[in-house]
Amino acid sequence: MTNLVVPQQAAAATRTRPPGEPLLKVEGLVKHFPVRSGLFGAKQHVRAVDGIDFTVDPGETLGVVGESGCGKTTTGRMLVRLLEPTSGKITFEGRDITHMNRSSLRPLRQDMQIIFQDPYSSLNPRHTVGRIVAMPLSVNGIEPAGGVKKRVQELLEIVGLNPEHYNRYPHEFSGGQRQRIGVARALALKPKMIVADEPVSALDVSIQAQVINLLRDLQREFNLAFVFIAHDLAVVRHFCERIAVMYLGKIVEVGSRQQIYEQPSHPYTKALLSAVPDVTKLGASLGRIRLEGDVPTPINPPSGCRFRTRCWKAQDLCAQVEPPLDPKPNGSIAACHFPEVGPLR
Amino acid sequence: MLRFILKRSLIAILTLWAISSVTFFVFFALPANPAETMCGKNCDVRTIAAIQKNLGMDKPLPKQYLDYHAGLFVGRDFERQGREAQHCPAPCLAYSFRTNEPVTSIIGRAWPVTASIVVGGAVIWLTVGISLGMFSALRRGTVFDKTAIAFSLVGASMPIYVFAILLLATFVFGLHLLPYPHFVGLLEDPVGWVKALILPWFALAFIFAAQYARLSRSQMLETLSEDYIRTARAIGLSKRTVHLKHAFRAAITPIVTIAGIDIGGALGGAVITETIFGLQGMGWYAVRAIPNLNFPVIMATVLVAAFFLVAANVIVDCLYAVIDPRVKLN
Amino acid sequence: MTTPQTAHGGAYLQVRDLRVQFSTEDGVVRAVDGVSFSVDRGQTLGIVGESGSGKSVSSLAVLGLHDPKKSRISGEILVNGRNVVGLDDNELRKLRGRDVAMIFQDPLSSLHPYYTIGKQIVAAYRIHHPNASKSLARKHAIDMLGRVGIPQPAKRIDGYPHEFSGGMRQRAMIAMALVNDPDLLIADEPTTALDVTVQAQILDLIEDLQRDFNAAVILITHDLGVVSQIADDVLVMYAGRVAEYGSAEQVLRQAQHPYTWGLLASVPSLHGDADEDLKPIKGNPPSLINVPPGCAFHPRCRYAMLNGGPCDIEVPQLLPLLATHEPGHTVACHLPERQRKSIYEQDIAAVGVAI
Ligand SMILES: Nc1ncnc2c1ncn2[C@@H]1O[C@H](COP(=O)(O)OP(=O)(O)OP(=O)(O)O)[C@@H](O)[C@H]1O
Ligand SMILES: Nc1ncnc2c1ncn2[C@@H]1O[C@H](COP(=O)(O)OP(=O)(O)O)[C@@H](O)[C@H]1O
Ligand code: SF4
């Protein structure tokens, strides 16, 4: 497996990076889930994440996009160690945390937090908002200056909730407000990085915009690094400086916002972008790239390039040789034998 | 499917073996000595030793354990003081400490009683409970529904013995409509069979019917709010078809599971019903055997009860897969 | 140009002043409160609005699928000229699936898990063709599955819903809806649960089939992008009422209602300055048990009472635009038309998606 994000390469591909260690470095990360299928089924593996590499700098926002089932959530959960990686290496602030045990993980948990998609099921309905937000503090035995309550109310204020709602229960809040509670909880320990798994997907458009703006403000104010997982490309564009596109457990392209959205190199990225319905184009489904069929099963991915079964540019080579992730003429790093050249339109 | 059944059966057998081992050691390792209990008042050490030998309890525990389980499959011989050794053919469950009767024949006598009570009761509780629940869900909010809810509340909160005694007091002692239950075989005297069992059936069914009414009502209500029910209505199916073909089938699935386990459990002995109506079924014998420290009978009743529970589990799992195509058997 | 209010005098579906109320323990839910619209064969009406704005309730009312015991429905729903409000279930049943068919958001939960796809489509066909033999119905179902783009339909017809992927399930659902050749297809958030690539396939399919079957289509969604792609007319709903109604061009390009502006400015887009903040609508949608007095949108409206207007007292009527020559474009807002136009040009057209 080529190590794609060697710092110089990445610097060439994306914005100029400050010298020094990245905050998070992921190398050859793999997660296989064992499954049994069929009547007399032999044990098989869902290759949910199948060897991915990327880095995140302090204060940087990395977007992870891709179709359902491509491994985004699995990746996010491995980063915060809610799932044990099958193989590969995760380095956070220079320390290898891949197989760290619970007690050594504790300081890491403070620096890295996760926000979940579903604002309904991710908050304990029997706990007050105060208790929910204070949970990371109490679990880690932290007594903030001025007391827990003051800190929690501060946090509620930061995320735009009324601090007086300290004693209310989650069901008294709307979806958007609940997501704010989740954000407040994630901020409680002043993390350096937040993994956000589809944080706005369950929200209505008007509320979604409120939460995106909130996250953007917080990101700037606290110089937070983000791994922002989403399937909505437009949302990701508004939030992330750098974007990784996943397909069937692999990263197929990484690049800056400008590279991914204006001049993508990978046919899949191009197809994804072209499928997004655009309010500015009335009735225009013309000129759209139509991807046929569905994503193949991750139990038995296609040989060579995994996208070849749906790619309109596929040739024999694509079935035989897996394309390496390397810099492409358009600027980004992509895994394709016959990359796109030139701007999107 | 076959592989699944084989696998489940194997697990079932292991479970049974584990249950029988645990029961064996719990009872036989107890400090209480049944020989003393059997010996009565004027008892000396010699008599006790003799009784123990009769019972096979003079041997070391592991040997007893092996003998007991071997007896199940190949039969065994019991030494009898002063008499010839007695052969107990497989499946040997040893002899009752009290009556010296082979336990197998006790079970052979008791189980038909229990089975008669449970099968008849189950037919009543399933039909009454499920139809009550389903109809009250379909007529939610009506007087019928409210009555059904009241019934299931009463049923769920009334202890079975209270209801059973009420039945006895009314029909047997009060109105003299029925004789005090005395079990006769179905084949010998069908009318007598029904006469003896009708009250126990209703006693047993009452409690369960209430539970099943509640369960079916909530299952049906949940199913009726499913999206696919709306779809079925949207393609123009009549309410009747939607209820019968689409909703009922989905709502009944979890009930099948619970019914299987409940029936399996009751087949091991309907203790309270049997005791109150004086019917000598599995539960009746089990209850009597415990204070007497009649270990072979205790062991046997536990084994039979465990067998039916485990078998019910296997059957329910297979049924589930037949009903719900989403269930993969592995 | 289509002119929804006037020129559709004889449209296939005409809804007039529809009101749907539910009585619940907490109070009366005014889910739909005086909504009028129409669609003709070959036309697509997009209904947009946030969740809880009454979109699904309106469409279920067209099929008469609300429980008459728990809901109160008034107004007129003319399907091919015949009012279906208050019709008894037997009459409605003949309509459902044959004249008006519907597809739903989540195809997995909308198909019965215990029956094969084929069985469900065959049932949908035979209910309106009682004389058709099983084998004929099955042949029809296979044809239909092939038509909606399911590969090897003769084989897949015996599959269960859980064995299909999300996109394939929605195709099967569409096949089931179209098997009786309906005149009106109502699609309630048909692509919300799907990936963009699959969403594009399904939208294309609906468009193609509409052309083939010459059906009227109502597409309900909260995604303005989806609407802009296939709708001829657009109806914007807020709190059970119509905020704005007109052709797609009018509503999406020359929006006149502050709520429509809010939606347009909230949507992140693939174009424009990504570093610019989105302009969300403040607050939350109201509960339909306690709809704010006057204009339901006023607590969230940036322009409420701009001229000391009656926004919090008087419900604005849905009125045609007078100053501009835009037939069929109606808006329910107290702001003077001229002012709305200038606000739109200054504040809205510049940001986000509205170009
Ligand atoms: N516990 C598990 N056991 C087996 N397979 C799993 C498990 N968790 C995830 N998978 C499979 O791994 C693959 C990736 O799943 P993942 O949840 O990471 O997808 P995702 O990209 O987050 O998708 P979505 O957009 O739907 O959230 C999928 O094929 C999924 O079915
Ligand atoms: N059967 C019902 N009983 C009571 N309230 C209902 C019922 N169905 C829908 N509602 C309410 O009506 C409003 C509109 O719902 P709906 O049409 O489903 O919204 P959407 O625009 O998201 O499709 C919501 O407030 C919803 O809670
Ligand atoms: S490698 Fe081949 S199949 Fe894969 S994306 Fe590039 S052109 Fe398509």
Ligand code: SF4
């Ligand atoms: S009527 Fe008033 S509150 Fe309502 S949208 Fe118009 S300006 Fe805003």
Ligand SMILES: [Mg+2]
């Ligand atoms: Mg996910």
Ligand SMILES: [Mg+2]
């Ligand atoms: Mg809806």
